[in-house]
Amino acid sequence: MDHLYWNLGTCAGGAVFEVGLRGSTARVCLMDDDSYQAYLDGDEYEYFGGFYDLTPVVLEVPYDDHWWLAVDSNPDNIKVTVNQVVD
Template identity: 85%
Template sequence: MDHLYWDLGECATGAVFEIELRGSTARVCLMDGDEYQAYVDGDEYEFFGGFYDLTPVVLEVPYDDHWWLIVDSNPDRIRVAVNQVFD
């Protein structure tokens, strides 16, 4: 499965990430470790986020856990910057 990803590590409830997309629209997904593993395995999964064509995308961590950020897009056509703006 071709995707861009960032291991955000352990994040507390309310941590906020800002994602800047350039070059393409994309589906941006915030997932905990179990959901990310299901995504990689091709199983059903749940995520926070959605499909975005305007940036910046701002996502807030809903509960304490280890988090992953996934950007589904053509990696050759998109540039992504991720910044934590509140922890």
């Protein structure tokens, strides 16, 4: 599966990430370890996010866990930035 991804590590619920997309629309998926593994395996998975054509995309971690961010788009046509928002 062709996608861009970031290992966000262990994050507390309420952590906020801002995702910038330039060059293409994309599906942005925030997933815990189990869901990301299911995503990689082609199995059913759950994610937070959606399909976006306007940025920045702001996603909040819903609960304490290890998190991954995946961006489904043509990696050759998109530039992505990911930043954690600090209060």
